[in-house]
Amino acid sequence: MSDATEYTRIVDGVLEVTISTSDRGTSLDFAGVRAGTAALSDPDTDVGAVLLVGKGNNFCAGGDVRAFAAASPRGPYLLEVAAQLHDFLRLLATGPAPVIAAVQGWAAGAGMSLVCAADIAVGSPATRLRPAYPGIGFTTDGGMSWNLPRIVGTARAREILLTDRVLTGEEAHDLGILGRLVPDGSVHADAAELARTLAAGPRSAHAGIKRLLDSSARTSYTDQLDLERAAIAAAGDSPTGTEGVNAFVEKRAPKF
Numbered sequence: 001m002s003d004a005t006e007y008t009r010i011v012d013g014v015l016e017v018t019i020s021t022s023d024r025g026t027s028l029d030f031a032g033v034r035a036g037t038a039a040l041s042d043p044d045t046d047v048g049a050v051l052l053v054g055k056g057n058n059f060c061a062g063g064d065v066r067a068f069a070a071a072s073p074r075g076p077y078l079l080e081v082a083a084q085l086h087d088f089l090r091l092l093a094t095g096p097a098p099v100i101a102a103v104q105g106w107a108a109g110a111g112m113s114l115v116c117a118a119d120i121a122v123g124s125p126a127t128r129l130r131p132a133y134p135g136i137g138f139t140t141d142g143g144m145s146w147n148l149p150r151i152v153g154t155a156r157a158r159e160i161l162l163t164d165r166v167l168t169g170e171e172a173h174d175l176g177i178l179g180r181l182v183p184d185g186s187v188h189a190d191a192a193e194l195a196r197t198l199a200a201g202p203r204s205a206h207a208g209i210k211r212l213l214d215s216s217a218r219t220s221y222t223d224q225l226d227l228e229r230a231a232i233a234a235a236g237d238s239p240t241g242t243e244g245v246n247a248f249v250e251k252r253a254p255k256f
Contacts, residue, residue: 005035006018006031006035007035008035008036010045010047012196013046013048014048014050014195015045015047015049016051016053016195017032017050017053018035018053018055019032019053019054019059019060019114020056020058020061021054024064026056026105027061027064027065028109034084036091037087037088037091040092041091047097047199048206049100050099050100051100051101051191051195052100052102054104056105057104057106058104058105058106059103059104059105059111059114060111060114061111062111062112063110068136085142086143089113089117089142092117095210096207096210097206098120098198098206099117100122100195101121102187103122103123104124104126104187104188105126105127106130108128109132109142110142112131112132114142115129115177116143116177117142117147119179119210120180120194122178122180122190123169123172123180123181123182124169124181124183124184125184127168127187128167128168128169129166129167129172129177130165131165133161134162145161148161148177151176152176169181201256202240202241202244203240204239204240205244208234211231212231243255244256
């Protein structure tokens with residue numbers, strides 16, 4: 001694939017995907033979603049982290065409601081755009097690379113869904129999150145009804161979704177939706193640095209951790225122990241695991 005498009009670029013092993021732009025009012029830009037899907041589907045894409053960004057004052061202000069209003073009929077249009085978003089989200093979830101979200105400003109509707117889907121979301125006290133779907137009479141999409149209860153618990157998820165609650169950055173951090181809270185104005189820089197650090201790290205270990213976390217949602221405790229045993233044994237014989245252990249014993253930085 002090309003290293004850069006209007007919506008995607010690869011720098012220092014990080015695939016950066018722009019999911020909203022200021023010229024669209026920072027609503028979810030499906031050209032960015034499709035570009036991200038294409039990049040993640042390309043077998044030649046070799047990255048160690050994915051960074052989701054908004055190019056504007058907000059991470060993502062949600063779906064383009066004016067486009068919803070203009071669609072006729074609306075149901076088939078929503079079916080198609082939700083399918084495009086969900087194809088992207090499946091690749092983020094099943095791919096080996098950690099997903100980082102740089103959550104500046106507002107993350108509403110599908111924007112909040114993308115935050116919940118990230119492995120690590122970075123925000124600031126100025127960050128605001130809102131489900132937004134009830135405000136226009138819609139149900140959720142983007143996996144929010146699956147991810148949010150697993151992050152905050154079922155009772156809190158019900159309260160947040162049904163009341164269309166606005167969460168401050170501090171509240172979202174306390175609830176675990178934002179993994180890191182950084183000073184206002186440094187969200188993108190901090191998220192990009194985190195993505196670069198992860199990309200330079202033990203990629204096969206990160207991929208294995210993601211697989212184990214995914215399986216834990218549907219696996220019994222004893223079965224998960226078996227999966228962990230098999231995974232750590234495989235890691236021990238892998239080039240990454242070999243280098244990590246050797247570097248530790250030799251008291252040097254590993255070269256992953």
